[in-house]
Amino acid sequence: MYLSLHFSLYTLHRKNMYELKIKKCLEDFLGRKDLKLTVPPKGMKGDLSTNAAMVCQVDPSKVISELEKLDEVESAAKAGSGFVNIKVSDYAVNAELAEITSGTKYGRGSEKGNVVLEMVSSNPTGPLHIGHGRGAAIGDSLGRIYQWAGYNIYKEYYVNDAGRQMDLLGQSIFNRMNGKEVPENGYRGAYIDEIAASMGGCKSAGECTQKAGKMILDDHFRVLSKFDVEYDNVFSEKSLIENGDVDEIIDTLDKKGLTYKKDGALWFSSSKFGDDQDRVLIKKEGELTYFASDCAYHLDKSQRFTHLVNIWGADHHGYIPRIRAFWESMGLDRSGTMDIMIYQLVNLKRGDEKVSMSTRAGEFITLEEVIDEVGKDASRFFMLMRSPDSPLEFDMELAREESKKNPVYYVQYSHARICSVFRKAGIEFKSIDPGQAGGIGPEEREVVKVLAHFPYLVSKCAALKSPHLITEYLREVATVFHKYYDGVRVLGSGAMEKPRLILLEGVRRIIKTGLYLIGVSAPEKM
RNA sequence: GCGCCCGUAGCUCAGCUGGAUAGAGCGUUUGCCUCCGGAGCAAAAGGCCGCAGGUUCGAAUCCUGCCGGGCGUACCA
Known part of the structure; x- marks a missing residue:
């Protein structure tokens, strides 16, 4: 293995606040550190899932009753296969959202070097x-x-x-x-x-x-x-x-x-x-x-x-x-x-047509020409849509398209849309106390859960040297937001207006930070 | 020949520190605009995870061998 001189991998995987509490509870109770706390597959009940009972060969009900003592856990249940699925409490979700929307350090690490x-x-x-x-x-x-x-x-x-x-x-x-x-x-x-x-x-x-x-x-x-x-x-x-x-x-x-x-x-x-x-x-x-x-x-x-x-x-x-x-x-x-x-190397194309990269005069497309044609944001985003280990197909036609098909616009649009809501409301976020997030409902929960994945995501990118995971994550955040926004009225929703604005601000911040990390702008208007 | 990377849905690709029913976008089909930005949302169809063994309670993921593709194999960088 040539590439053996790595940073120590997997050691800086960060958890969000409620995950840290839950993980620590498991570790203290079972006396080991190699237990997993992950997001269960789609369609499974619960917000988080642990293999702790399986790995330690203890009765899941003991793990469950221990977990349920935590303020962060609303309930836990045994799944057929031996996993324990955990429902995070509203208290913990609210606290997480408040953390996301306070200060500028959400998900930041403290590595040295x-x-x-x-x-x-x-x-x-x-x-x-x-x-x-x-x-x-x-x-x-x-x-x-x-x-x-x-x-x-x-x-x-x-x-x-x-x-x-x-x-x-x-x-x-x-x-x-x-x-x-x-x-x-x-x-x-x-x-x-x-x-x-x-x-x-x-x-x-x-x-x-x-x-x-x-x-x-x-x-x-x-x-x-x-x-x-x-x-x-x-x-x-x-x-x-x-x-x-x-x-x-x-x-x-x-x-x-x-x-x-x-x-x-x-x-x-x-x-x-x-x-x-x-x-x-x-x-x-x-x-x-x-x-x-x-x-x-x-x-x-x-x-x-x-x-x-x-x-x-x-x-x-x-x-x-x-x-x-x-x-x-x-x-x-x-x-x-x-x-x-x-x-790996890049193959340029326009739609289905390959763009020759021959160095002979006239056929050579420079980086500057690509940036000028499709824009800096789309260029950078597209370059990071694939794992560095995979060859990249760069479609100039798609990169310059302004529609949902183009993931750059899809993500940037979610940011602009939120900014537009605040403009419409005539409110600056500074005037809202994030601590008032309390009272969010099931729709908001789903969004916060995705936002709360951010600390883990960034540390994983650093550990695996894989910036492309960010583009994928940003699409997920944008998707969950657009879906939420489509089904819920924010302005004029009475008691829910404030928590919903706080949620939108949380989404906006994560999108903005994520885009910053890949060098793409987060426009307030498009 | 040898070395590195890749082989997952029609296409482009995630997932690969082993875990539950394998995911996304595009494309295809079908719905949603009296509404805060429709540059949006919902739903359907679509898979021997290249092949064959092995390790394991459990493999897309780890090991071995094949097959296919890319790149490299200089007293070039």
Whole structure:
């Protein structure tokens, strides 16, 4: 298993207030901590369900009478299969809603650690494409989720601004500028000519490399900013080479007896640490490999942070064993964690028609073009609708459609609708005391139960590194709200008006927070 | 060949730290606008969870082997 350097998974699963009380009651009574408290399948009676009696092989009626002593539990009952199903009291549901609508910390975690997220890190040799967009959407959302869980987050962009690819870029542009053919394996395409034209002349290929690299990098950040992805730092590969860090790390590996010369190149014995072959650090021409500077970069990060998270496209997954081999060879797995997250690639389409992603001029769709066509919100939401492990089908036609079919609008609409109710009522929520939620009925209960799932959901996203669970959850919240709103009158409902407004505010807050965590706006009007 | 990911409804996919009758959206069929935003709601139909074994009281979930698809397998990144 390459990906074994995880954060400790499943340890930060959070419960809401009433779940915590119930869980603790079970643990104290039965003397163990591995008992489950989950939501029963659809169609089953009860709000929560536990396997405690089954696992501990005790009489369910004993568990039931213990649970029923709690204020949070209205009743509990044995199900045929050995589960105990629990009905949560109205008192607990009201208290939960009051908690959701007070303060701004509902579902926040208190994890400790300094996490560096490395994402996109595209070579500055061409425009960002849709795949980079997925990496950015996943990485940035994960950052927001980790932050919500309590970690300090630092987002870094590693630039491969040295080496052969950059030289090729410079040479390609220089040649075009002077009306010559680009070198073999060089860069082509309309964007190369555009850059050449807008640069205003260079004396040498080296100068072209410099200028073009900066132009393209600036352009990457401009597009990422349009995507609401901002970085804390840009880390230059060149700086590592120039300040001697790369030489130093090679020296260190050398002293550990982990390098050797073969065919004129210097090799790292990565196969001693699980890689399927050894890797070159210095090519026979004397050039450093990207891998060599990557080692230096990862060592540098390990000194600055407690957790490293790298977000890479599936086309880079073959790179994992060697970087992990380096990590282990330095004994770094004992002083911190490194997590490499791989996401599968994106297939663009319009309805049933596939959009070619060939890099030949004219067929290449950039990330910016996608954002401009379907909008930032829809782009980000769509990128996160699937598990990172699954290839993503991105339907541009659906993404720009403004209807219930489009999940982005469906979710955002629920937020706008609630804002509209408050506008209509002429009330600001600040003027309502959430403590007055008391007296909610069965319809409201169903909504609060879904809202109360939020703390668990967010912690699960963080633990599993799966921001896509949020998009799914938001649809669920929106569905339960639209359904509720369709059947219940809020304004002018007498004694129920206030509790119902509090409920709406609860829905609004969860939707808004959830959308924030995936980097999508929560409009008050649409 | 080897490595990683995926195979669940017509389509796109959740679920996979083992648990009750396997879920959602789209598509299809049928209803709901005197009403706080219909950019909405309700209902129906639709499944050997790729195949075969194994572990277990219990498997879509864990293990093994196949089959199918994607990606990777450089002194490119």
